[in-house]
Amino acid sequence: MLELSMHILDIAQNSLAAGSTRVDIRIHEDLLDDLLTIEIQDNGWGISEDVLTKVMDPFYTSRTTRGVGLGLSLLKEATELCQGHLQIRSVEGQGTVVIARFRLDHFDRAPLGDMGETMGILIAGNPKVEFLYEHRVNDQTYILETWEMRKILGAIDLDDPLVIDFVRQDISLGLKVIGAATFPKTMEVLR
């Protein structure tokens, strides 16, 4: 995966496959501690304790189309490349939270990528699910909530193609305002 936003889309697909009606995506850039945290929390049916010990194994999957399950293992690899780690907590019947931590300015930290496209596709592709996207840079926060979007868009349904553009523009502007970093600073110097 080239971008962290693609990992986020992939992990959120797991949440949706687990019957979630609400998915919260929280990103926190802690400039002081040089830490990037990505949290994906859902209210799906959760993972049993037995399965939880195996989910990061690339040769374990609960699906039957193929014998590998790479989503979480790839994210784990992406965190470990830059002195981070991946943590998963789950309670059966209540939901799951995946927390990925990265060294924010590590040279090998993957760029965040297009969060607007990720959120646009998640929201427009799953109009009945409630999504929250919160992006915090130190004490500045950008928030996108589907229940607020419904109020703004009125008669326009969330699966309308216009919604993708709306979400993209809102996120692009919002992240600019709070000064979110796409690339690690060490990479910016080279670009």
Next chain:
Amino acid sequence: MELRIGEKTTKVVVGMGTCGIAAGARPVMAAIKDELAKQGGEKVTVVQSGCAGFCEQEPLVDVFRPGEKKVTYGKVSPDKARKIVTEHILGGRMLPEFVFAQEK
């Protein structure tokens, strides 16, 4: 996902498993939605699916037109996706050069 036989509207399925996303399914999905919006294809249903097992052919796009058999396009790029929308999904002319598999 359930696909009902005899559906009256065209359905497009984009593979959005880990393999699909890693191969670029997200911009492909965005291009399909955008092109449909531009060309007035609001009645076309676009849905996502998981991994179909042909990961090396991702991004995969299935086209189900009413009364016609399923056509699967492989290694779809956003540009190819826009052509598929214009020619096949809305125009009814399959693009054999991009086809990975066809239902018999």
